[in-house]
Amino acid sequence: MKPWLASLLIAIAATGAVLASLGPLGDGPGVTCDELYHVGLMGKPLVAAVRHQGIGFFTPENVRRNFVWPEGGPPVQAPLGHWILGLTHHLFDPSPDNPAVISIAAERFAPALAFGLLVFLVGHWTWRRAGPLAGMVAGASVALMPRVFAHAHFAALDMMTTTACAGALFALTWAARTDDVRSCPGARHTWIRFALAGIVWGMAMLIRLHGVTLLPPVALWLLWRSGVFRFLRHASQSSAASAPFHPSWPLVWFSAGVITLMLGWPWLWLNPVENLWRYVASGSVRQAVHVFYLGQVWADHQTPWHYPILMFVWTVPLGFLLLGLCGVTSRLQSIRREGTGGGACVNGDFALVALVGGFWLVVFAWPGIPVYDGVRLLLLVFPLAAVFAGLGAAWLAELAVVERVPRQIRIGLIGLLVLSQAAGVVLYHPYQLSYYNLLAGGLPGAERLGLEVTYWGDAVGEPLLAEAAREAPGQPVLFGPNLAPFQAPAVQMVSPSLAATETILVGWDASRPETAAGCRYGVVYRRRADLTSLDWLVEDGAVVSERRCRGVWVARLVRLPRRVPPRRMEPND
Numbered sequence: 001m002k003p004w005l006a007s008l009l010i011a012i013a014a015t016g017a018v019l020a021s022l023g024p025l026g027d028g029p030g031v032t033c034d035e036l037y038h039v040g041l042m043g044k045p046l047v048a049a050v051r052h053q054g055i056g057f058f059t060p061e062n063v064r065r066n067f068v069w070p071e072g073g074p075p076v077q078a079p080l081g082h083w084i085l086g087l088t089h090h091l092f093d094p095s096p097d098n099p100a101v102i103s104i105a106a107e108r109f110a111p112a113l114a115f116g117l118l119v120f121l122v123g124h125w126t127w128r129r130a131g132p133l134a135g136m137v138a139g140a141s142v143a144l145m146p147r148v149f150a151h152a153h154f155a156a157l158d159m160m161t162t163t164a165c166a167g168a169l170f171a172l173t174w175a176a177r178t179d180d181v182r183s184c185p186g187a188r189h190t191w192i193r194f195a196l197a198g199i200v201w202g203m204a205m206l207i208r209l210h211g212v213t214l215l216p217p218v219a220l221w222l223l224w225r226s227g228v229f230r231f232l233r234h235a236s237q238s239s240a241a242s243a244p245f246h247p248s249w250p251l252v253w254f255s256a257g258v259i260t261l262m263l264g265w266p267w268l269w270l271n272p273v274e275n276l277w278r279y280v281a282s283g284s285v286r287q288a289v290h291v292f293y294l295g296q297v298w299a300d301h302q303t304p305w306h307y308p309i310l311m312f313v314w315t316v317p318l319g320f321l322l323l324g325l326c327g328v329t330s331r332l333q334s335i336r337r338e339g340t341g342g343g344a345c346v347n348g349d350f351a352l353v354a355l356v357g358g359f360w361l362v363v364f365a366w367p368g369i370p371v372y373d374g375v376r377l378l379l380l381v382f383p384l385a386a387v388f389a390g391l392g393a394a395w396l397a398e399l400a401v402v403e404r405v406p407r408q409i410r411i412g413l414i415g416l417l418v419l420s421q422a423a424g425v426v427l428y429h430p431y432q433l434s435y436y437n438l439l440a441g442g443l444p445g446a447e448r449l450g451l452e453v454t455y456w457g458d459a460v461g462e463p464l465l466a467e468a469a470r471e472a473p474g475q476p477v478l479f480g481p482n483l484a485p486f487q488a489p490a491v492q493m494v495s496p497s498l499a500a501t502e503t504i505l506v507g508w509d510a511s512r513p514e515t516a517a518g519c520r521y522g523v524v525y526r527r528r529a530d531l532t533s534l535d536w537l538v539e540d541g542a543v544v545s546e547r548r549c550r551g552v553w554v555a556r557l558v559r560l561p562r563r564v565p566p567r568r569m570e571p572n573d
Helices: 003-019 034-058 058-067 078-090 109-132 133-143 146-151 156-177 178-183 189-205 208-224 233-238 249-265 268-270 272-284 307-315 318-338 342-365 381-402 409-418 424-427 442-449 462-471 488-496 496-501 532-540
Strands: 290-293 296-299 476-480 505-506 519-527 542-549 552-559
Touching: 003 109, 003 133, 003 146, 003 519, 034 058, 034 078, 034 488, 034 505, 058 268, 078 109, 078 189, 109 133, 109 146, 109 156, 109 342, 109 381, 133 146, 133 318, 133 409, 146 156, 146 424, 156 189, 156 208, 156 249, 156 342, 156 381, 178 342, 189 208, 189 249, 189 318, 208 249, 208 272, 208 342, 233 318, 249 272, 268 272, 307 342, 307 381, 318 342, 318 381, 318 409, 318 442, 342 381, 381 409, 381 532, 442 552, 462 496, 462 519, 462 542, 462 552, 476 488, 488 505
Parallel strands: 476 505, 476 519
Antiparallel strands: 290 296, 519 552, 542 552
16 A cells, blocks of 8 residues: 555544544534634634735735734734634635624634644655554554644644644655655756745744744754764764755755745735744743643743653653654664664654654743643644654564564554554543543543643533523523633634523633622633632532543532632732
8 A cells, every 4th residue: 555545544534533523512622712712813804804805905004904913912823824714714604704603613624634634744754764554653643642633623723833843844854855866867856845845834934933943953954964063973974964965955945934934924024024023022922821730830931841841741642652762762773773864864854853852842841931731832742752653663563573473463463552542532532632641640640640630621512501501591600710801702602502591601800700790600611720719619619510531520510609709819909
């Protein structure tokens, strides 16, 4: 079977599994905090603006209107992800001119398709470099990582960012393959390939700021491939100095990426230098997000350095972690035998994957760098780890050959190991964002360790909202934690049960406890970092119904206690 066909079949199966549980009205995850923002406030208005303005969309006045940087608000996101979400939503939008009509299920098609593309890219890329077994295991590993599978359901930028960044890395290694370079009649074809790889990188930057962070490790890798470090003894023997590598190719890649970013974002045209700098610096220009970690609440820029590392270790299925360690071992052995340049350029490709994954972990572990919401910001590391899981499976199969283990047994044992990792996806459904592996003791162990059991609002599904509507028809129901002004309206918008009974969700505001006035019931999800202002409800409220995952409650319908919640003191009080 051809590599692309096998990888495609795995990707189709993975995408189908996501599509089967896509909507929030059935057994799929509930509406997350950011989905209305990305689609209702950004994606749909962009599509509507183009429909009504036509070519006038690109005039300076309309650019300022369409690409808003709200003073004191969240930083502007690059537009490509919002374009994709908006266009996907538009295909199924019953009221394209009504901004109040949002279909969560429709907008979630975009991340589901991005997930399928990611599975295909990881499987196909690994297959071409390490064989069919490595490729199939790598693709299956991505598909069966619960946290990655979960993000395939949410109309946010995380899955598209991950896919675009992985695609940028894979495209660059394709452009820099020395065996392909030698087969070309001239360097012109290679310049084209580096330009195409740069365009993919530019698209990653057009989705999210994370694309920019690829530049340091990629630049280091390109310098090494170009032979800049050949003065080192080891490099002179095994580096890419022996391979044809024109010094202009990295410049072509960089230029194509920057040009793509500039052309794809009209807001940059107004003041290219200043606005580009504002975009790069925007990661620190926002309100702090709270993180619950090891039993303590932290500001996102104050989390301990080991937070991203341990969260990654705790949220990748244990079997894939072990296969990944085997894969790293196999590559180190191969590098000692063959080096990383010339005919051993495959090792150089895997070196880039390891370099980028390690760099991301180091960046988010760096003091002062904001990191929050579990592993959401470092999701790219997961498919890169899957690549090494595939290598580990192939390495174990080779060892079994040496030990004269029959082929059927080798393949069967590896297949059983991979399929057993699907337990996390199945057993945690639809709360895969709450997944922790055996090293953390599963979700119950994570709860005891003082980790966040859920954080994004996905635990509040339609069945729980339907119960709230039955208990309090036509009445206000308190909702919390309400992380943004648009979160409660987003949940309200997509719930047919609330609409049918004219039940209204009231978002909890800790600075205004009167928001609970008139409410007899409350819907609360267990984001422990932001439950401190709701302790009166969680501790004293009577539980009417709750949703549990692996024995741990993640969301509840609660009858409000009689006592009035105290007003939370704010910094300016």
